[in-house]
Every structure is written in structure tokens, then in C-alpha cells.
Amino acid sequence: MIRFHPSAHQLKEFVEGTQSPAISLMVSAHCDMCEKCQRFVEIETESLAAQMVSTANDSAVDAGDVAFQFGDMLSQITQLPSTNNNRSESNQPLEYRELARNIDEHEHVGCRTIELDGRTFTLPRTLHRYIDKTGNWSSLVGKLWQAPVDLGNQGVANFIFMGSGGSVPEHTHRGTEYTLVIDGEFSDGLSRYDTGDFIFMDGEKTHTPKAEGKEGCLVFSIVDQPLHFTSGLARLLNPFSHLFFR
Ligand SMILES: [Zn+2]
Missing domain, CATH: 2.60.120.10 (Jelly Rolls)
Known part of the structure; x- marks a missing residue:
């Protein structure tokens, strides 16, 4: 059973992309194995995305930019692996399903x-x-x-x-x-x-x-x-x- 996890601070830095790539690699690999941290990261990512949208609305940024940033965010989310094989695939974004299928098909x-x-x-x-x-x-x-x-x-x-x-x-x-x-x-x-x-x-x-x-x-x-x-x-x-x- 997993008892040692990255700290909340380390997970937040991972989501924000402010960690060194080497540490981020370790955190990401842990999330592959840990459903709890995976969920934390998903929630943090969603909240960061919501913040970005609200900031964008407030400053009346060009709608194209928002879409672009959101696309970036989504691709971050979709790169997250799933440890829960029982989770209903249909609840996941289309991009995630395609990505997961791609990885599974191309990896022997x-x-x-x-x-x-x-x-x-x-x-x-x-x-x-x-x-x-x-x-x-x-x-x-x-x-x-x-x-x-x-x-x-x-x-x-x-x-x-x-x-x-x-x-x-x-x-x-x-x-x-x-x-x-x-x-x-x-x-x-x-x-x-x-x-x-x-x-x-x-x-x-x-x-x-x-x-x-x-x-x-x-x-x-x-x-x-x-x-x-x-x-x-x-x-x-x-x-x-x-x-x-x-
Ligand atoms: Zn964990």
C-alpha cells in the first residue's frame, strides 16, 4: 500500500509546471501508480483552468487566446494516466480516450x-x-x-x-x-x-x-x-x- 506521497505543494508545482523537469518526471510517475494523487492533480488542473478562464474574461482577452490556453490545459490533463481501469471510459474527454488508445496500440x-x-x-x-x-x-x-x-x-x-x-x-x-x-x-x-x-x-x-x-x-x-x-x-x-x- 502506498503511504508516501509527494506533498500538496509538490503536486501543485507539478500542475503549474514550475518544477524542474526531473522532479516533475518523478511526480508524474508516482501519479501513474497512485490514484489519490492522480485525483488531486485532476482537481488542481481543473481549478487552474477555471482560474485562467475567469482571468481571461476579466481582462477581456481575445477569445482565440483563451481557446488556445484551454487547449494547452486540456492536453496537460489528457497526458495524465489512469490507474483506475474500471472507470467508465465514456466519462473521459474524447482526447483522453484517443490518447490512451494510441498509447495502448503502439506499445508492445x-x-x-x-x-x-x-x-x-x-x-x-x-x-x-x-x-x-x-x-x-x-x-x-x-x-x-x-x-x-x-x-x-x-x-x-x-x-x-x-x-x-x-x-x-x-x-x-x-x-x-x-x-x-x-x-x-x-x-x-x-x-x-x-x-x-x-x-x-x-x-x-x-x-x-x-x-x-x-x-x-x-x-x-x-x-x-x-x-x-x-x-x-x-x-x-x-x-x-x-x-x-x-
Ligand atoms: Zn500519491
């Missing part, structure tokens, strides 16, 4: 999944277009595997797989770190995280992520600064810490 399984060690993981829709930008898996310490994802001018994200019992040495953060749990669960001494959880970490907190389930855990992670290991021999890893996910 290989465009939605990544593989590691004979296992196949289905990714949230937002991440599908990054599958062919994902590099090869490499083995890190312990039971950790990493595959870098090229985000273009937004830097690099990583898929990290922690095999069962695998853990990342204790560390703290100098910058910010966003993690989305794609499949499985892990704990870090602070909390336990499950599939779909959106985790934001910065500064002070020290933790030791560890996959405890039998199946291991796949996460998608973006850090803006290398990690800083804090204990024992792991401190020797600091010069290489940019290789690790937290």
Missing part, C-alpha cells in the same frame, strides 16, 4: 518493461519513453545493481535493484534525493517503503536502505549530489559515492 510489452536477471518489471507509463535511454545494469557492492537513465539536459537518474537482503551502506545526503519504489519493498531504519511510495530526502537524515522481502526491490532514483557514507569501512566508498543511489 518490450516498451513497458525492463529486465534484470531473468525478471521482468513493468514500469509506470511516464517512464516508458526512458526505457531506450536506460544503460546496462552493473553490479555494485553487495546485492545492488544499477542502470543509469539518461535524462538529457536534466542529468542522470538510476534504476537501482536491491536483491533480497541487499543493502546500501549507511549514509547521509548533501543534496536532495527522490526515490520512487517501482516494485517490491525496502526499509531504511527510518521507515518501511512499499511499491509506489514517493520518497524525498535531503540534508540531515542518515539511513541504511535494505531490501527485506524475498523478491528484492526495484527503485527509480534521482540525486543531485553524491551520497556521503557515514560509518566504518563504507567511508572508504565516498570517492565513488556518485555510483550509488543514496
Whole structure:
């Protein structure tokens, strides 16, 4: 069950388009997996659209402009995925239905999944277009595997797989770190995280992520600064810490 969500502030920034594209990518991928946040975003988007119309009316902006802005807004709404397959399609805007059909028709399984060690993981829709930008898996310490994802001018994200019992040495953060749990669960001494959880970490907190389930855990992670290991021999890893996910 999802217990960790982006903050209301982060979701609003996502709707307003004021977030950095990398963070917006994480929020969007979480919304693919989280009906609650998806609904929040829909409501915020509608209210923003209503505000735009009322502002446009007040300032008697050219009707063509309003239509244009509204079209923009609609296309934002229609890019939102739906986690609720039971929702009646006929209630959705025509554009949404067409878009969803387009995506479904043009994506075969290989465009939605990544593989590691004979296992196949289905990714949230937002991440599908990054599958062919994902590099090869490499083995890190312990039971950790990493595959870098090229985000273009937004830097690099990583898929990290922690095999069962695998853990990342204790560390703290100098910058910010966003993690989305794609499949499985892990704990870090602070909390336990499950599939779909959106985790934001910065500064002070020290933790030791560890996959405890039998199946291991796949996460998608973006850090803006290398990690800083804090204990024992792991401190020797600091010069290489940019290789690790937290
Ligand atoms: Zn959520």
C-alpha cells in the first residue's frame, strides 16, 4: 500500500509546471501508480483552468487566446494516466480516450518493461519513453545493481535493484534525493517503503536502505549530489559515492 506521497505543494508545482523537469518526471510517475494523487492533480488542473478562464474574461482577452490556453490545459490533463481501469471510459474527454488508445496500440510489452536477471518489471507509463535511454545494469557492492537513465539536459537518474537482503551502506545526503519504489519493498531504519511510495530526502537524515522481502526491490532514483557514507569501512566508498543511489 502506498503511504508516501509527494506533498500538496509538490503536486501543485507539478500542475503549474514550475518544477524542474526531473522532479516533475518523478511526480508524474508516482501519479501513474497512485490514484489519490492522480485525483488531486485532476482537481488542481481543473481549478487552474477555471482560474485562467475567469482571468481571461476579466481582462477581456481575445477569445482565440483563451481557446488556445484551454487547449494547452486540456492536453496537460489528457497526458495524465489512469490507474483506475474500471472507470467508465465514456466519462473521459474524447482526447483522453484517443490518447490512451494510441498509447495502448503502439506499445508492445518490450516498451513497458525492463529486465534484470531473468525478471521482468513493468514500469509506470511516464517512464516508458526512458526505457531506450536506460544503460546496462552493473553490479555494485553487495546485492545492488544499477542502470543509469539518461535524462538529457536534466542529468542522470538510476534504476537501482536491491536483491533480497541487499543493502546500501549507511549514509547521509548533501543534496536532495527522490526515490520512487517501482516494485517490491525496502526499509531504511527510518521507515518501511512499499511499491509506489514517493520518497524525498535531503540534508540531515542518515539511513541504511535494505531490501527485506524475498523478491528484492526495484527503485527509480534521482540525486543531485553524491551520497556521503557515514560509518566504518563504507567511508572508504565516498570517492565513488556518485555510483550509488543514496
Ligand atoms: Zn500519491
